[in-house]
Amino acid sequence: NAGVTQTPKFRVLKTGQSMTLLCAQDMNHEYMYWYRQDPGMGLRLIHYSVGEGTTAKGEVPDGYNVSRLKKQNFLLGLESAAPSQTSVYFCATRQGRAFFGQGTRLTVV
């Protein structure tokens, strides 16, 4: 029982490159979230999903896209990475309380 697994754990991108972050859960939770964490800013919600096939915008959605084609997976895409997207990204699932993955540290140079 892995809980919430994020891949990759680290990545360095060049400005303009694209990538996809994967969040996988084995708890059968309906709700899934993507947050970014920046120093002094806490966690800010990027996008979230309340079930398979659904997505919704959070506080800071610009520059990101998401997909929830399967209930257990929530993908976060960066189409054209910018240095401002350098951050630690956390995925979470929720059933009552939220369960977090270990994070993906992304650097855009």
Added chain:
Amino acid sequence: GEDVEQSLFLSVREGDSSVINCTYTDSSSTYLYWYKQEPGAGLQLLTYIFSNMDMKQDQRLTVLLNKKDKHLSLRIADTQTGDSAIYFCAESKGDKIIFGKGTRLHILP
């Protein structure tokens, strides 16, 4: 204003009690949470409280909820060096979970 507000820093002597305060905005929040984050790690759920409760105790942790003032506090009794971390308050807001910016707890010898 901010949805969830908390002070950014707290210094406490080892053995004393730590009290971390938080204010939130959504009176319909069902759950209120406290998460702990150690350096380089993900978020660990410490405790949570349902909105119909006003207190919850779990070993060294005591959560107090004042719904009228939308105020939540976390008390850590007998603070130890291992309690040094960032503590996040969070509220459930509809389908979302909104986090404060975190309180960095520093333990003095």
